[in-house]
Amino acid sequence: MFTSTGMRVLAAVTTLAASLTIAPAQAGAADAGCRVTYAVTGQWEGDFKADVAVTNLGAAVDGWKLTWQWPSGQQAGNAWNAKITESDDQVTATGSGHNAKIASNGTVKFGFMGTWGAANTAPLAFSLNGVTCVHGGKQLSAMDATAAMQPGWNLGNTLDATGSDETSWGNPRVTEALLDTVRAQGFKSIRIPVTWGQHQGPAPDYTIEADYLARVKEVVRWALSRDLYVMINVHHDSWQWMSKMPAEHDRVLDQFTSIWKQLTPAFTEFGPKLTFESWNEPQFAGSTGKAQEIALNAELNASFHDIVRGSGGNNATRLLVLPTLHTSSEQELIDPLVEQIQGLHDPNLIATVHSYGYWPFSANVAGGIRYDATAQKSDTDSFDRVYNSFVARGIPVILGEYGLLGFDRHTGTIEQGEKLKFFEYVGNYARAKKITTMLWDNGQHLDRTTFQWKDPELFAQIRSSWTTRSATASTDQVFTAKPSQITARTIRLNLNGTSFSGLYNGNIALTRGRDYTLDGDQLTLTASALTRLSGSRTYGVNAVLTARFAKGVPWRFYVITYDVPVMSNATGTTGKFEFPTDYRGDQLATMEAKYDDGTAPGPNDWTPFKEFDTVFAPNYTDRLTVLKPEFLAGLKDNQRVTLTFHYWSGTKVTYYVTRSGSAVTGTTA
CATH class of the missing domain: 3.20.20.80 (Glycosidases)
Structure with missing residues (x-):
């Protein structure tokens, strides 16, 4: 598609053909099928030129009518070697005079000028004298x-x-x-x-x-x-x-x-x-x-x-x-x-x-x-x-x-x-x-x-x-613990064949040497830059940095202030159990579950690391951690399970749950 002003010819933008064998239809129809080749041979802003060839694969016809529907709201204008009429999106082209007849395996050709708006999608289906002759692209290997x-x-x-x-x-x-x-x-x-x-x-x-x-x-x-x-x-x-x-x-x-x-x-x-x-x-x-x-x-x-x-x-x-x-x-x-x-x-x-x-x-x-x-x-x-x-x-x-x-x-x-x-x-x-x-x-x-x-x-x-490689990094999270002084952080870039071009906070370029350094694939964010970007150090994401590269899409780094999550005791049932959790800026990565003898509860009792969302899930909005019924109902009765929650900052927090019948109790100690 071209939308620039002035004519820009696009030769053979669309050339599609398909053939179909169909049982006899009404009298005068191309009763063994037909083939249509439709080609946009010129296109510019708002207008186009199309050429159409119709091959009759059936018995000879005397008087033909080719119909199609516009898929993108186009309109046909002046035509040659055919008369074209339109009703809404339905188009009818008829032959007369010198090309009214089409012999068996014969072909007639005509063309027209047309207009288009948002798109100029080729028609999908044509009918010759009522027989469908689908137009769906040429056969490729x-x-x-x-x-x-x-x-x-x-x-x-x-x-x-x-x-x-x-x-x-x-x-x-x-x-x-x-x-x-x-x-x-x-x-x-x-x-x-x-x-x-x-x-x-x-x-x-x-x-x-x-x-x-x-x-x-x-x-x-x-x-x-x-x-x-x-x-x-x-x-x-x-x-x-x-x-x-x-x-x-x-x-x-x-x-x-x-x-x-x-x-x-x-x-x-x-x-x-x-x-x-x-x-x-x-x-x-x-x-x-x-x-x-x-x-x-x-x-x-x-x-x-x-x-x-x-x-x-x-x-x-x-x-x-x-x-x-x-x-x-x-x-x-x-x-x-x-x-x-x-x-x-x-x-x-x-x-x-x-x-x-x-x-x-x-x-x-x-x-x-x-x-x-x-x-x-x-x-x-x-x-x-x-x-x-x-x-x-x-x-x-x-x-x-x-x-x-x-x-x-x-x-x-x-x-x-x-x-x-x-x-x-x-x-x-x-x-x-x-x-x-x-x-x-x-x-x-x-x-x-x-x-x-x-x-x-x-x-x-x-x-x-679909077209190129993009750089990534070992992480997209830069955690700084709120009780501690901020220090420099080094992150490994996965350049994937491209090259680093700059680091930005929004549209503001950070200064190399002052805000960050780059040594091969090692990107280091300085303590002073992280301190400035963290501002008042409220829990959660304080800044989003964007690393740009010579090709591909940028890579984001989230600068996050966190503290150790705080959990609370709770009671519930095997049908519903959740306990209060103040995440304090951290994010849950996985959960480990073990009985006191070291074995793992199910589902997937071959591993202590349980399936995210299926067994457990964070609810950051309501400050809850949810344990799912599929996990709770399978716990051994009156046997304590130690849960170790692993967070993306690297922090681990322990919690304990015990099922007694349908009742579930959770404690921090």
Whole structure:
């Protein structure tokens, strides 16, 4: 898009083509289908020039009418070799005289001048004499198309919700404005998870509700009209009923195949920018072991492939996405999918895995509070296996979901700087390994009502990782204890191939030598600067410093005054227990729990370091620490548990709890 004044010609801005074979329609129609090539051959502020070629793939027609709808509110003006009329956003072009007839496999061409405003998105669908002839982008190789999908975004917890409709998990209905926002944020593809089971009728037909299928098609059409690649799948059915396949093989297979036998004709009109994913996170219950599960996943993938390819039309070459068991990147689960894809001899297949990082860090359990070398190696090893097994063999890969497990509760489960380091590294390493990434977003990232990012700093880091590396640091927190005199603090920078350019407090540049020094990757904040920035030293964040670098996004340092948190005795029940905590500027990192004999209570009793938010959580607003019922109900009766709370300042505070029946008592000593 160009918005500068004066004409700026953009040759072949948009050239898209798709073909479709359709059964005979009304008399005079192009009854075997059609192909439309639409190209914006010049564009400047407010105006554009378009050329259209219509190829008739059916019987000869005498008199033709091509219709389409504008997706971005454009308007057509003067035309040549056709007459154009418009009603609202609906456009009709008709031929007359010398080009009124189109022979079988013949082509007519026309052009027009048009106007545009906020966007000039190409039309998605055309109809020739009433026969749909979808226009969805030219067919690319699987590898090139997968690269063109980077980056991608998930419309999570919406059409995949297992309730009665797409709002049942708390998100609003999908709107075109939401998809406009997704496109404007730089995403090139959208994964639309869909759960079908609760919208199917009984056996043997398992008919999908017409209204629900129409709604999914509507959202797909909206996304495609915004020039987004789209992926749809069979989603939470995986654990709702498909996981029962070891015991109910034929029933599960019948229901699964019935879904794709209905979806293939329903979506065949859409061009190659629509992809199908077999199913989400394959899993099985009650199997005889991993070998059986691998075989069942392969069987479902093969059935999916056969159904789609056998349906013909655009589906004959549509890109299909096949998952590993559990969408895991473990080598023993990658290898069977490599073998299957190679055995299918189909160039239009893509492999998919998911990645939520090193589990202790991703969920904040077992003391995994930092994105350290161990956590980073887990991601590096995972992407290396995927690259070496698939990409290096010419099989493209989509990371269909990635993020952090703790985000399913809220993004504060993982400390801000640590999660920024994760997304900076993962985004860049996946890009280096030619893996297309699709951010999992169930509503915790992009607000579906305001269309604003709930954590703009996080999204800035994600977006930056699509193109470059950014510097980070060993920490984003600079704690100074209130009872003590402030001293200089040294922080290690992770330059990641860039260079330091300056340190700022707001827009005010701090002075090198006086306020800070830099020795290689060692940034030292002087005592005098920290004293000045801390001001009256009220508890909490006193100042926010920003380190800027030659490329990538800046890195923030929070200057925090703190003192040892103060806890109080409390009573409650296994259903609700919380105790007063004056955090005094500090922030909770993790909690350690042990019985007097040194063993750990559950959940996850193999580690004393409990899971953040699942077992415990801070409530900074109300000055409380909350212990969750899942933890309390599992405590041994009348056996004291010692809780050690670890704070980001490095401070540790001990607290004791005892359950007696349903009563819980907490004490500081």
